[in-house]
Amino acid sequence: xxxxxTCYPTYGGSGVVATELGLExxxxxxxxxxxxxAVPVRMTAASERLHxxxxxxLNYPLFDHPPYTLALATMMYNVAVNESLDILHVHYAIxxxxxxxxxxxxxxxxxxxxxxxxHGTDITLVGADRSYLPITRFSIxxxxxxxxxxxxxxxxxxxxxEIKRPVEVIPNFVxxxxxxxxxxxxxxxxxxxxxxxxxxxxxxxxPVKRVTDVVEIFHRVRQEMPAKLLMIGDGPERxxxxxxxRDKQLTSDVIFLGKQNQVQELLNCADVLLxxxxxxxxxxxxxxxxxxxxxxxxxxxxGVPEVITDGVEGFLVPARDVKTMAARALEILSDPxxxxxxxxxxxxxxxxxxxxxxxxxxxxxxxxxxxxxx
Ligand code: GMT
Numbered sequence: 001x002x003x004x005x006t007c008y009p010t011y012g013g014s015g016v017v018a019t020e021l022g023l024e025x026x027x028x029x030x031x032x033x034x035x036x037x038a039v040p041v042r043m044t045a046a047s048e049r050l051h052x053x054x055x056x057x058l059n060y061p062l063f064d065h066p067p068y069t070l071a072l073a074t075m076m077y078n079v080a081v082n083e084s085l086d087i088l089h090v091h092y093a094i095x096x097x098x099x100x101x102x103x104x105x106x107x108x109x110x111x112x113x114x115x116x117x118x119h120g121t122d123i124t125l126v127g128a129d130r131s132y133l134p135i136t137r138f139s140i141x142x143x144x145x146x147x148x149x150x151x152x153x154x155x156x157x158x159x160x161x162e163i164k165r166p167v168e169v170i171p172n173f174v175x176x177x178x179x180x181x182x183x184x185x186x187x188x189x190x191x192x193x194x195x196x197x198x199x200x201x202x203x204x205x206x207p208v209k210r211v212t213d214v215v216e217i218f219h220r221v222r223q224e225m226p227a228k229l230l231m232i233g234d235g236p237e238r239x240x241x242x243x244x245x246r247d248k249q250l251t252s253d254v255i256f257l258g259k260q261n262q263v264q265e266l267l268n269c270a271d272v273l274l275x276x277x278x279x280x281x282x283x284x285x286x287x288x289x290x291x292x293x294x295x296x297x298x299x300x301x302x303g304v305p306e307v308i309t310d311g312v313e314g315f316l317v318p319a320r321d322v323k324t325m326a327a328r329a330l331e332i333l334s335d336p337x338x339x340x341x342x343x344x345x346x347x348x349x350x351x352x353x354x355x356x357x358x359x360x361x362x363x364x365x366x367x368x369x370x371x372x373x374x
Contacts, residue, residue: 001367002031002083002086003022003085003089003367004079005018005088005091006100009039009041013120014122018089018117019040020174021360022043023050024175027047031049033052033079034050034051035072035075036052036072039052051083053078069099070099073103076099076100076103077102077106087112087115088103088112088114090115091117094135096116097116097136098139100143101143113144113374114143114144115145115146115370116139116143118147118149119153119282120281120282121281123281124279124281136161137161137162137163144373146165146166147170148168148281149172149303150282154167154168171282171307171354172287173355173359174284174288174290174291174356176350179264180264181293188269191228192228195226196228197272198227198230198270199221199227200294201232202273202289204233204235205237206235206236207237207278208277209235209275210277210319212240212244213276214229214274214276215244215248215254216244216326217274217325217329218274219248220327221329224330225334228253228254231254233258234259241256267289268294271333271339272295272297272314272333273285273289274296276317277319278299279301279302279319281303282304283302283304287350289346290313290349292347295339295345297315297317301319315331
């Protein structure tokens, strides 16, 4: 198939999922055309089946807000015509599904179905804003196929948006050959001494991620044992987190690594992953850690319980309860046997339920069904 994929190219779960999906589809012989305003962060591989089309914006003084939705729709139309696309797959409803709707309408005689994948904040935060709700609902209803990355998100979408059409759950996935437990080449020694434990956090440092809670949890752990915290990512809450690190006199134990691409190498150094978000529709970072054999301590919110069973692959704790999260992290870190057992369970769950080899065929099947039904 010739597949157009649109996503936000920035550091965020939906862009990561869309990019990894494109890479996997290309590896399986499909022609994949990414259409966005920048090359997606994890699109590091090059192949004859992977293409990128940049949406360029006309900056005319009249426009206070250049109309990206229209520029994107135009580029979708152009790529569809020039590359004979069979289908478009947009990740994150706003504004991508609206652009896809316009491109499909412009191509009426050729038929260009589009699939929308909902990721979370497009529904829970942005889409639920009353100013965006009607057009988000409209573009979801108009999509030829709709998927949500967890059953939690499917239920919220149907309820909040009163969607009448079916929404399928296709969970997020991880390449289990890339994200796998460390061998002897682990970079652990770059960050910690042998007697120190390593905790890790990976996100875009948005307020919903509660990165200051990560520091609070680490502070409590650090009072009990020698440890280091790796902070992977960047975003609006980094300054607050750095301030708290200085305030708690943890500067020599907390390492801010910024945005990284080869996150598997860093996850592989860790003993436990912290994800204390206020909300997660899925929690891709936790899954990537699990595939590397790292148990996670997460907030019990949204779709996270669909990925982690409390006490098996990690622990689920009510959001903002940093005291219990620290206690749970210590429980793992102070008991090597428990850490080993949970790490193995985490890897097993990731490999048996969320491996890309299991999930990518579900998307291929959806594309085929969507094409047949048009
Ligand atoms: O969490 C973010 O801030 C990024 C956001 C996105 O859309 O890029 O992530 C959402 O999609 C991820 C990939 O499907 C999920 O793993 C995250 O749980 C989800 N974030 C939230 O629901 C807050």
